Amino acid sequence: MRTLDWAVLVAYLVWIVYDGLRRTKAAEHIEGYFLANRSLPWWAVGLSVMATQLSAITLVGTTGQAYADGMRFVQFYFGLPIAMVILSMTLVPFFYRAKVYTAYEYLERRFDVKTRTLASLLFLCSRTMSTGVIISAPAVILSIVFKWNLPLTILAIGGPTVLYTMFGGVQAVTWTDVKQMVLVVGGLTCVVVALILGLPHDVSIGRALHVAGTAGRLNAVDFHFDLQQPYTFWSGLLGGLFLQLSYFGCDQSQVQRYLSAKSLDQARSSLLLTGFVKIPLQVLVVMTGVLVFVFYLFNQPPMLFNTENTAAIDQSARAGEYHALEQRFSTAFEQRRDAAIALAEAPEPDRAAARDRFRTSNRDLVDIRRQAGDIVSDVTGKTEYRQATGDTPKPDVNYVFPTFVTTRLPQGLVGLIIAAIFAAAMSASAGELSATSTATVIDVYRRLLRTDQSDRHYLIASRFATALWGVVACGVAYFAVQLGSLIEVVNRFGSIFYGSLLGVFVLALVFKRANGTGAFVGLLAGLATVVTFAFHPRTRNVSYLWHNPLGVIVVVVVGAIVSVLTTPKRQPVKG
Amino acid sequence: MHSPEAGDEDARMYRTYILVLITEFLVITALWLFERAFS
Numbered sequence: 001m002r003t004l005d006w007a008v009l010v011a012y013l014v015w016i017v018y019d020g021l022r023r024t025k026a027a028e029h030i031e032g033y034f035l036a037n038r039s040l041p042w043w044a045v046g047l048s049v050m051a052t053q054l055s056a057i058t059l060v061g062t063t064g065q066a067y068a069d070g071m072r073f074v075q076f077y078f079g080l081p082i083a084m085v086i087l088s089m090t091l092v093p094f095f096y097r098a099k100v101y102t103a104y105e106y107l108e109r110r111f112d113v114k115t116r117t118l119a120s121l122l123f124l125c126s127r128t129m130s131t132g133v134i135i136s137a138p139a140v141i142l143s144i145v146f147k148w149n150l151p152l153t154i155l156a157i158g159g160p161t162v163l164y165t166m167f168g169g170v171q172a173v174t175w176t177d178v179k180q181m182v183l184v185v186g187g188l189t190c191v192v193v194a195l196i197l198g199l200p201h202d203v204s205i206g207r208a209l210h211v212a213g214t215a216g217r218l219n220a221v222d223f224h225f226d227l228q229q230p231y232t233f234w235s236g237l238l239g240g241l242f243l244q245l246s247y248f249g250c251d252q253s254q255v256q257r258y259l260s261a262k263s264l265d266q267a268r269s270s271l272l273l274t275g276f277v278k279i280p281l282q283v284l285v286v287m288t289g290v291l292v293f294v295f296y297l298f299n300q301p302p303m304l305f306n307t308e309n310t311a312a313i314d315q316s317a318r319a320g321e322y323h324a325l326e327q328r329f330s331t332a333f334e335q336r337r338d339a340a341i342a343l344a345e346a347p348e349p350d351r352a353a354a355r356d357r358f359r360t361s362n363r364d365l366v367d368i369r370r371q372a373g374d375i376v377s378d379v380t381g382k383t384e385y386r387q388a389t390g391d392t393p394k395p396d397v398n399y400v401f402p403t404f405v406t407t408r409l410p411q412g413l414v415g416l417i418i419a420a421i422f423a424a425a426m427s428a429s430a431g432e433l434s435a436t437s438t439a440t441v442i443d444v445y446r447r448l449l450r451t452d453q454s455d456r457h458y459l460i461a462s463r464f465a466t467a468l469w470g471v472v473a474c475g476v477a478y479f480a481v482q483l484g485s486l487i488e489v490v491n492r493f494g495s496i497f498y499g500s501l502l503g504v505f506v507l508a509l510v511f512k513r514a515n516g517t518g519a520f521v522g523l524l525a526g527l528a529t530v531v532t533f534a535f536h537p538r539t540r541n542v543s544y545l546w547h548n549p550l551g552v553i554v555v556v557v558v559g560a561i562v563s564v565l566t567t568p569k570r571q572p573v574k575g
Numbered sequence: 576m577h578s579p580e581a582g583d584e585d586a587r588m589y590r591t592y593i594l595v596l597i598t599e600f601l602v603i604t605a606l607w608l609f610e611r612a613f614s
Contacts, residue, residue, distance in 0.1 A: 071606075071610075074606065078599075078603065081595050081596065081598070081599040082596065082599070084595065085592045085595055085596060088588070088592065089592070206613075209613045210613050212613070213610070213613035213614035214614070218609065218610045218613050218614055219610060220606040220607065220609065220610045221603060221606055221607040221610060233603075265584055265588065268588060269591070272591050272592070272595055275595040275598075275599070276595060276598055279599065279602050279603075280602060283602075283606070
């Protein structure tokens, strides 16, 4: 990073903290702090909802995944617009008219306090871990790419976020989210323009996309029905529908957003905005990754993007072998570049032969990368280097986009994109912090511990809870790095929790006879079933998107049966 | 009881729901055509 880049990044951090803190006056009562006095316009709420969902992991990981494996990840969102319509018609009016602070408050009104508390605690466990990962993932990547100190990078992301969320509440979170969303989309658009301008003069964008298509990078819609494929049309549409229903309908970080809207219709409109925009936005993200792939067809990429093991390899007995492999990689790249140019320029009759030549040269390059991954794995003991995402070693995927940004973009734009990565991490974690603070104070502290205190007391408790969860999230972020595989555990844990929680809300809305015991037992049964399914050797390879419908079905069926069995029969009236 | 304004509002919402679903169908179709055009 050069001086102008630092200036852009520091200016962003100062501006966003100032913008958040100036909302403090509007958050001097608990309803203002948690729900912005139900005063926010639909477009701000809608952008905030999307900003909370678009974390730095999405920005960096998804572009890397598209580079390595193409556009298939976009199918993950196919169920989202349908989920937005269903929620606007069902849960949103219930929550909004019930004047609740948290989604789980509704569960007590419908069932009992134990169901509410269990649901709220599940949310708190899941979100605290995921907020840590939201902060740690970009911190690790940036600290490796720029050789920054890791704890300081975690603090640079987490510190300002905790500060403005703690004082400004949901007002600060929403309005900073709006600006951060604009920054992220603007930054990505600049990258796309830079990538298109970076193509060779004699290769048009259409021809370059033909080459990307030949390399299997434009695989956006896959109609095969395969339970083990994580992203297909069906897993996205059906499994994804249940995941999105659960995320937007039962996760406090999302529910809190639309409860802060001016009116019920504005709350619905904010979700519908997400329904309109989310898939095109994800297309922009994955298309950026595909264009990075196209760029590196004509400009030499590093053999491995992740440089954290370079020193260990240089000092190992296999350094010579690794450097010889780098020479072979350069030669293979030149052959693939020539094949790509030939394919881009080939007239229709010659295209089949040009495609075969390109595929052969691409296979050679991929094979050299795989061998490099094997050497890193042997030297460092990191077995994940033997696994691949698409045709790229797994640990390399998250470093593709930051490496492109830092080595190929001009001064100033690098700072802007790094600020956008910060913005994505901050907006996602601020929403989570605000939601965990709300659930802690409203569902636990005010409901179970201190039931009759003043508004001022709860406001101070809320600020304290935000700060506490912020410190915990930064701590989790630091230890998540040490544990490595925790990210996968968090993802699996999220999918275990979401389907079951949605099941309780479905039970509440659909079965009039459902009672508290049924809901509580159903929720536990759903969780137990999905945990077994997720970790059992026979079923653990099934895509996690299918855990969500499974959780819903088990909770609803068990909850309904237990409710019927535990409802006292009416005594016949004696005449 | 629903007022006439609330009825208008509901009708507008239902039109928006249909529009969201039509947009999704068009976007997925465009992605599928895009994939086929360049593969």
